[in-house]
Amino acid sequence: MEKYDVKKARKDLYAPSAKDFSVVEVPELRYLAVDGHGDPNTAAAYSEAVEALYSTAYTLKFDSKRNQDRDFTVGPLEGLWRADDPAVFLTRSKEDWDWTMLISLPEWITEAQVERAVAAAAEKKGNPALGGLRVLAFTEGTSVQILHIGSYDDETPTLDRxxxxxxxxxxxxxxxxxxxxxLSDPRRTEPTKLKTVLRQPVKPA
Incomplete structure (x- = not known):
């Protein structure tokens, strides 16, 4: 059985160079998504959101393999970060961040399957974030990205540049x-070796 892996299928989006910025065209993609606000290091809503995404994604994976004879590697955790003032990302004022945490969905997974997976995950764990989990499709279009190697808090010089x-x-x-x-599991990777794709959708000024 062939296993779909978004990181391999879309290397242009998931394996940028760490040496310099590159411009990519990001098409419409679908994700599991959960919204929240606050410091990801301290907000309970953040850890609940991540747990809800992974429990649903793995439920979908096993269901797809069993019932559709199609397997996939659960994609990496992703995050959309926003604030009224983008400067808070440079100052690392995390309490002011709004976020949408994501895990990519293979194109054959339907919303009905996601609803069943959420219900199954909810039976096992009473995670409040499951109630806000949804399918999100969006197109980023022209974007600038780079691979950051190191601690999340060391992203500031790259983002400033x-x-x-x-x-x-x-x-x-x-x-x-x-x-x-x-791209890295922070539970198993030294902070100096963490790999993170940093991407910013752009338009002509």
């Missing part, structure tokens, strides 16, 4: 939420 040098120098403006893709 993106926001205040690369984008102005190339006549670009913000056109969507700051997007991060977490």
């Amino acid at each position: 993106l926001h205040n040098r690369y984008m102005p120098d190339n006549g670009l403006a913000f056109n969507g939420d700051h997007h991060e893709i977490y």
Whole structure:
């Protein structure tokens, strides 16, 4: 049985260079999604959201393999981050962050399957975030991205270079939420070795 892996199928989106920024065209993609607010290190809603996403994603994986004879690797955790002032990402004022945490969905997974998976996950765990889990489809379009290697809190110099040098120098403006893709498991990876895709949708200034 062939196993679909979004990181391999879309290397252009999940394996950018760490040396410099690159421009990509991101088509419409579908995700499991949960919204929230606050510091991801301390907000209970954040850990509940991540748990809800993974429990639903793995339920979908096993259901698909059993009933559709199609298997897939559960994609990495991703996050859309937003705030009234983008400068809070440079100052790391995490209590002011709004977020939507994501896990990509294979194209053959239906909303009905997701509803069943959420119900099955809810039977096992009374996680309040499951009530807010939904399917989200969106198109980022033209985006600038780079691979960051290191601690999440060490992203600031790269984001500063993106926001205040690369984008102005190339006549670009913000056109969507700051997007991060977490390729490493922080529970098993040293902070200095964490790999994170940093992506920013852009438009002509």
